[in-house]
Amino acid sequence: MSGPAIGADATAPVSAAAPDSAAAPVIDRATMEVDIACVGFGPAMGGFLTTLTREWTAHPDDPAFASKVAPGMPLQVLCYERADDIAAGVSGIVTSARGIRASFPDLDATEIPMATPIAEERVLYLLDPIGASRRSFALRVGDTLLRGFGGLLGVKDSAFELAWTPGFLHKHGGLLLSIGQFNQWVGSQLMATGLVQIWPGTPVCTPIFAAETGKQRYSVQGIRLADQGVDRTGAPADGFMAGMDVHAPLTVVGDGPVGAVGQALDQRIGMPPGHAQNEWALGMKMVVELPEDTPLKPGTVWHTFGFPEPEIFGFLYVHPGRLVSVGIFVPSWMGDPERTTYRYLQHYIQHPALWRYLKDGTLRSWGAKSLQESGKHGEPFLTGDGFARIGEGSGSTNMLTNSGVDEAWTTGVQLADAVVELLRAEKPFTQENLFATYVARRHASWLEREADEAKNARNGFHGGLVRGMIGMALAGLTHGKLSLGGTIPSAQQQIHPFSPRKVSGVKALEAELLAEDARVGGRPLHDALMTARGWPEIELDGRLLVTQQDALLMGGKVQAMAGFADHVVFRDPHLCAECAEKTCVAMCSGQAITQTAEGAIAFEREKCVHCGACLWNCAHTPFGENTNIDFRAGAGGLHSAEN
Amino acid sequence: MAQALQLVVCAGIVPDPLQTLEPVTGPNGPGLKNEMVLPAVLDPWAACALYEAAQLVAKNPGSKLWLVSLGPKAKLQQVMMTVGQKAVFELIPIDGPIGGFPDAHSTAAALAEAIAALPGFDRERLLLFGGWESATRGAGVTLQLVGERLGITDQFQGVDQITLREDGSFEVLERVEGGRHQVSVCAGTPAVLGWATGNLAEPRNNPQTGMANMRGIMPALQKAKTVALDGNGLRYVSVSLPKQQRETRVEKNMTADEIARELVEWIGAE
Numbered sequence: 055m056s057g058p059a060i061g062a063d064a065t066a067p068v069s070a071a072a073p074d075s076a077a078a079p080v081i082d083r084a085t086m087e088v089d090i091a092c093v094g095f096g097p098a099m100g101g102f103l104t105t106l107t108r109e110w111t112a113h114p115d116d117p118a119f120a121s122k123v124a125p126g127m128p129l130q131v132l133c134y135e136r137a138d139d140i141a142a143g144v145s146g147i148v149t150s151a152r153g154i155r156a157s158f159p160d161l162d163a164t165e166i167p168m169a170t171p172i173a174e175e176r177v178l179y180l181l182d183p184i185g186a187s188r189r190s191f192a193l194r195v196g197d198t199l200l201r202g203f204g205g206l207l208g209v210k211d212s213a214f215e216l217a218w219t220p221g222f223l224h225k226h227g228g229l230l231l232s233i234g235q236f237n238q239w240v241g242s243q244l245m246a247t248g249l250v251q252i253w254p255g256t257p258v259c260t261p262i263f264a265a266e267t268g269k270q271r272y273s274v275q276g277i278r279l280a281d282q283g284v285d286r287t288g289a290p291a292d293g294f295m296a297g298m299d300v301h302a303p304l305t306v307v308g309d310g311p312v313g314a315v316g317q318a319l320d321q322r323i324g325m326p327p328g329h330a331q332n333e334w335a336l337g338m339k340m341v342v343e344l345p346e347d348t349p350l351k352p353g354t355v356w357h358t359f360g361f362p363e364p365e366i367f368g369f370l371y372v373h374p375g376r377l378v379s380v381g382i383f384v385p386s387w388m389g390d391p392e393r394t395t396y397r398y399l400q401h402y403i404q405h406p407a408l409w410r411y412l413k414d415g416t417l418r419s420w421g422a423k424s425l426q427e428s429g430k431h432g433e434p435f436l437t438g439d440g441f442a443r444i445g446e447g448s449g450s451t452n453m454l455t456n457s458g459v460d461e462a463w464t465t466g467v468q469l470a471d472a473v474v475e476l477l478r479a480e481k482p483f484t485q486e487n488l489f490a491t492y493v494a495r496r497h498a499s500w501l502e503r504e505a506d507e508a509k510n511a512r513n514g515f516h517g518g519l520v521r522g523m524i525g526m527a528l529a530g531l532t533h534g535k536l537s538l539g540g541t542i543p544s545a546q547q548q549i550h551p552f553s554p555r556k557v558s559g560v561k562a563l564e565a566e567l568l569a570e571d572a573r574v575g576g577r578p579l580h581d582a583l584m585t586a587r588g589w590p591e592i593e594l595d596g597r598l599l600v601t602q603q604d605a606l607l608m609g610g611k612v613q614a615m616a617g618f619a620d621h622v623v624f625r626d627p628h629l630c631a632e633c634a635e636k637t638c639v640a641m642c643s644g645q646a647i648t649q650t651a652e653g654a655i656a657f658e659r660e661k662c663v664h665c666g667a668c669l670w671n672c673a674h675t676p677f678g679e680n681t682n683i684d685f686r687a688g689a690g691g692l693h694s695a696e697n
Numbered sequence: 698m699a700q701a702l703q704l705v706v707c708a709g710i711v712p713d714p715l716q717t718l719e720p721v722t723g724p725n726g727p728g729l730k731n732e733m734v735l736p737a738v739l740d741p742w743a744a745c746a747l748y749e750a751a752q753l754v755a756k757n758p759g760s761k762l763w764l765v766s767l768g769p770k771a772k773l774q775q776v777m778m779t780v781g782q783k784a785v786f787e788l789i790p791i792d793g794p795i796g797g798f799p800d801a802h803s804t805a806a807a808l809a810e811a812i813a814a815l816p817g818f819d820r821e822r823l824l825l826f827g828g829w830e831s832a833t834r835g836a837g838v839t840l841q842l843v844g845e846r847l848g849i850t851d852q853f854q855g856v857d858q859i860t861l862r863e864d865g866s867f868e869v870l871e872r873v874e875g876g877r878h879q880v881s882v883c884a885g886t887p888a889v890l891g892w893a894t895g896n897l898a899e900p901r902n903n904p905q906t907g908m909a910n911m912r913g914i915m916p917a918l919q920k921a922k923t924v925a926l927d928g929n930g931l932r933y934v935s936v937s938l939p940k941q942q943r944e945t946r947v948e949k950n951m952t953a954d955e956i957a958r959e960l961v962e963w964i965g966a967e
Binding site: 086139140141167237238245270279283295298375418606617693695 | 916
């Protein structure tokens with residue numbers, strides 16, 4: 055045989071999680087056999103493939119790296135990535151880089167564009183210079199004191215720098231990275247080995263499940279690529295090409311927190327007892343080019359809280375070349391159904407503490423992504439027969455240290471070590487074997503120890519910012535021994551029902567009129583309510599402050615490859631029309647989900663950045679645990695290398 | 698009757714036009730800010746040539762398609778991750794500088810030398826394809842110079858269609874003024890065709906095609922010959938960037954007439 059077995063399989067897969075598969079006709083699909091099929095190329099998959107190829111390169115004649123599916127050939131390892139380019143990642147991040155440096159002991163940050171060692175970290179509490187944010191009584195008292203004694207306390211530009219911050223918030227010796235550039239750097243090295251293949255622009259729509267062999271036993275036999283040449287509904291159209299079935303003894307799932315394969319696994323298998331992915335946040339940021347005379351030095355890191363709303367945390371990271379990543383996180387525990395992000399981000403960058411540095415800057419790029427913030431509570435079943443999960447979708451993000459990339463990378467490294475061990479022992483990729491090697495490594499590492507410490511660190515935020523900060527400090531300073539108790543409701547239950555009488559700072563009649571205007575296709579309600587609550591209109595300058603639609607066309611341009619189906623589907627459109635909250639509209643990063651003049655909800659694939667916010671911003675669960683929004687596999691999205 | 702052709706597509710790589718592109722003058726002359734950081738794509742007009750060539754190969758069994766591309770090896774590798782899924786070809790990479798401003802003569806010399814050295818190269822069966830202009834700089838001379846260096850005098854530019862005939866001759870449609878095509882008939886190969894957009898849609902990403910290509914692409918990249926190209930003394934006289942403030946919206950229900958009317962009004966108001 056000269057390569058991976060490729061043939062035609064006229065039978066439907068044994069079991070696939072595609073939503074409408076039961077009613078769909080059987081389609082001839084090409085099939086391919088590989089040894090390891092990988093889904094998603096991010097930091098976790100970078101760690102997995104880097105570690106695997108390192109060991110392989112060091113032992114090229116090791117029979118462990120001979121293909122089992124294509125005798126005579128080397129191990130066949132393929133990775134499929136949804137985005138059009140492996141550089142299209144979205145995140146400017148600070149990381150302690152323990153795992154990354156362990157993989158690259160001689161790492162020179164200057165080799166990675168936009169990367170630099172962390173030079174300075176500050177934590178700022180931002181006062182509200184506008185007076186429009188919803189602050190609790192406790193915060194208002196604190197703000198009054200800070201303003202009254204500002205001169206003594208060093209309050210400057212409506213910002214108060216914390217004189218001391220606990221060690222768990224610091225990333226001393228770490229790196230400041232652009233995830234897009236980091237992924238590109240890692241991916242280029244991997245491809246140069248010639249040992250693995252990474253294919254961007256190729257969304258994976260579902261795992262292929264084997265027939266169930268017994269209770270609590272699920273087996274994955276590979277993956278199915280998304281159909282191409284279909285209309286918006288997925289029906290075959292011009293140039294139809296059925297998505298290929300890629301069969302593999304091992305499927306590595308690293309498609310992130312909103313990936314279609316990870317979702318399908320969770321829906322089919324469920325979560326371990328007591329685990330749930332209830333906490334989310336939408337991170338949105340801009341990459342801004344600072345003026346030539348900027349005093350900000352590369353490696354400067356600011357963390358902020360308190361503005362634009364108490365629930366919203368922010369950051370400013372200074373990259374080399376006068377580039378800065380500046381952004382905010384809007385968490386699910388901000389129960390306001392009219393929560394929105396882009397406008398809040400525009401107010402955030404205009405806070406005096408930031409604006410003095412940013413005001414003469416130029417917006418180069420923009421992006422957004424969902425973050426799975428449940429930590430250890432959100433850890434799914436990490437292994438099963440024929441599959442293993444790594445990265446953010448596997449619950450690796452540490453919510454105490456606000457760190458995810460290095461943890462994700464490390465899960466990939468641990469899985470690769472486990473896979474090499476199993477290959478050498480000629481053991482199959484069963485649930486037991488993967489658990490005994492991969493999960494055992496993970497549970498014995500710093501990753502698990504710190505995840506346990508962080509497990510309940512954020513419980514307090516469901517009782518407000520002050521309680522949340524106390525809870526974090528308690529958990530952090532006692533290494534998780536103490537924490538505030540609390541039950542975290544599902545993300546859907548965290549959305550408060552909309553009522554015109556309960557909009558803070560807006561009279562019921564006005565809120566009702568604004569809601570009625572939005573219902574007939576007028577100004578979106580979240581935007582109108584922000585103005586009504588006292589947030590000033592954004593004065594666009596065409597350089598840094600631009601409309602949300604124009605941001606889609608700058609740097610982080612959005613594109614949607616033709617021939618794919620809509621990946622956001624409203625299960626029951628009538629329910630959407632009747633929905634009073636319409637939080638999906640407010641939180642849609644690209645304004646791809648909008649309300650029509652008839653009151654219905656519409657989705658435009660061409661504007662979607664694949665942030666996945668709609669997945670956890672629907673208040674309705676008419677189908678059991680599933681909300682009314684189905685977020686499927688799709689191509690395209692943000693297309694910026696600077697993110 | 699099918700003909701066994703030798704098809705060579707010369708295709709450079711260019712910074713992804715969807716990125717924020719900012720002209721700057723660097724130590725090597727005109728360029729773009731952070732050019733090595735920006736993702737690259739196959740030059741769009743040359744990409745059309747590649748898809749047309751792939752279709753000719755599919756229709757003419759025994760034919761062979763080479764893709765000759767000059768650029769930084771790391772960038773070529775990145776571009777091949779996508780292009781490699783769209784058409785079956787053999788890559789002939791030449792490791793050279795990035796950018797659209799190296800001297801066209803020295804670029805053409807490197808390309809012609811690589812083509813002449815192709816295993817089994819038969820100039821008499823050659824159809825040399827490329828783009829009639831480039832997204833980096835629309836000078837449109839490199840392909841013609843490559844043809845001259847290979848001694849090919851039948852050259853066509855702005856090509857949208859080629860139709861092979863059974864006697865070995867072929868008909869070419871070239872764009873001319875007024876939205877029309879000039880129809881030419883060429884007695885046979887060799888010939889140079891600088892493609893406009895052609896008539897083919899961009900092929901789907903095909904994993905099987907990617908697998909087949911990648912077995913050759915990575916070894917070829919590892920063996921890529923490095924060339925140094927001459928500068929040409931060009932400099933930016935002035936640079937202006939488009940305004941970033943737009944009034945963007947996606948319209949799906951407007952008729953072509955309505956869109957045209959609004960565009961005319963908008964242009965008139967500028």
